[in-house]
Structures are given as structure tokens and as C-alpha cells.
Amino acid sequence: MNGHSEYQELLPQAVEVAHEVGAHVEARHSSTPVAADDMSAVLAAFHTVDDPAAALLRRRLGAIRPQAVSADDELGPVVAMDGEMWVCDAIDGAVQFLQGLPYWGVSIALVRDGEPVLAVLWMPRLDLLYTAIIGGGARLNGRPVTASRKKLAAALVCTSQPPFNTEPERAGTSLTAMLRHTLAVRNLGPTSLQIAQVASGHVDAFWEYGEDANNLLPGALIAREGGAIVTDADGNPWHPTSTSFLAAAPTLHADVLKVLGTPP
Structure with missing residues (x-):
């Protein structure tokens, strides 16, 4: 099996995980900004939602690709240069989430030897699903997309x-x-x-x-x-x-x- 077809088979599973985690988070999202007036209170409110969502995300991804490790810190800049790693975020757009805005989502990347080979970005409140696999093009809500031609x-x-x-x-x-x-x-x-x-x-x-x-x-x-x-x-x-x-x-x-x- 070549790498392209391998990731093509993995992609719908990763999309399913993103939808599941997105639904979990969306059920706990409010359009009203979080009532917190200092950083410790803001972080506490965020972790109440993010911690179980992140655990769910890593658990589900681990089940569909056991050989891939998970990044320890979704905010950290360290990515393994050898082997496979899931780099993911259950609430990508934390500030917007806390402010009651719809601009947040679930982001997933499978990285192999330091290079991304599969990506899923699901924005539940915006109904936007971006996907890509290496060598397979990019899609938005299932349709192929291309960059602009502007000056x-x-x-x-x-x-x-x-x-x-x-x-x-x-x-x-x-x-x-x-x-x-x-x-x-x-x-x-x-x-x-x-x-x-x-x-x-x-x-x-x-x-x-x-x-x-x-x-x-x-x-x-x-x-x-x-x-x-x-x-x-x-x-x-x-x-x-x-x-x-x-x-x-x-x-x-x-x-x-x-x-x-x-x-x-």
C-alpha cells in the first residue's frame, strides 16, 4: 500500500473524530463571553471544557493510528522529527471560544518525520471542513479548492x-x-x-x-x-x-x- 492511499483511508476516520470532538465542545460553548476578570479565572473556565475534550481527541486518534504518538502540549512548538505524531487541538481558537465567538474548531495534523501528511480542520459553528492529505489536494466541505490568482x-x-x-x-x-x-x-x-x-x-x-x-x-x-x-x-x-x-x-x-x- 502506498502512502497516499494509506492516508486516504485514514482521512475519513480523522474527520469522524473531529466531528465527535467538535460536537462535544459545541455542547459546552456559549455565545456569551466567559464571566472571568483575571487570567487564572479565564484559564480555569477554559480548562473545564478543554481538558476532557483534548483527552477525548487524543484517545480517539490513538485508536485509529496506534503507532502515532500525541504531542504533549497543543501550544508548544516542539514536533518530533522522526516517526509519526498527532498534532491536534480540541479548541483551536481558545480566545474566540472564551469570548463567545464562533471562530473556533478542532484541528488535527498527522506529522511524519517532521512533515504534515494529513490535516483536518473542522469549524462547527461556521460549518467549514478543510481536509488534505499529502499529494491528494485540499478540499473544503468535500469540494477541491485552489489558491487565488490575485495581485x-x-x-x-x-x-x-x-x-x-x-x-x-x-x-x-x-x-x-x-x-x-x-x-x-x-x-x-x-x-x-x-x-x-x-x-x-x-x-x-x-x-x-x-x-x-x-x-x-x-x-x-x-x-x-x-x-x-x-x-x-x-x-x-x-x-x-x-x-x-x-x-x-x-x-x-x-x-x-x-x-x-x-x-x-
């Missing part, structure tokens, strides 16, 4: 700030520079969703500085399989240890790199 001046470009931002100054100057060259710069929710939306043309490019492998891996595969170019912000091949990230439509990837490398 930079007409592009919607998105960005975010990861928990492990080692280059905050560069992030700030790049935002100023990008605002001068694009139609709009926005942050539209979870990092994984914004990158996946590059694959479907809803977003034309996404960039970020900092170590953020666990949030980037699912979207990176979906974007790449949708025809987007995925590199770091200097144009080098992106890998989980990179300290910057760029996914862009082929028509504007080179222009985005120029902007990111130009002082504002």
Missing part, C-alpha cells in the same frame, strides 16, 4: 501573533509595511483557519513571526495542497522549527516576500 494590491492578507513570538519587532514593522501594499490586512480567527483559507482563496496570503509549529502544521499542508506557496518569511522552505511563516497565492508570494524584507 498584491487587491489582496486580503492576514496575520497573527503566536504565543512564542521571538521577533515582535519584526512582526510590528512587517505589519506597517504590509498595510501600504495590500487591499486589507486582517486577523480572522484561529491561525490554522486563516492559513487553510489561503488554500480556498478566501484569504490571499498569511504571514507570522515566531515559533508556532502546532498551530501552523494543519494549515500548512492544506495551503500547500491547495496550490499556495509555503515558506518562511525569507523565502526558505518552511519546517516546524522555522521562526517565521508565509503561505501565499503563487501570483503574489514573491511580492509579499519583498514587502516583508523592506523596512516601512
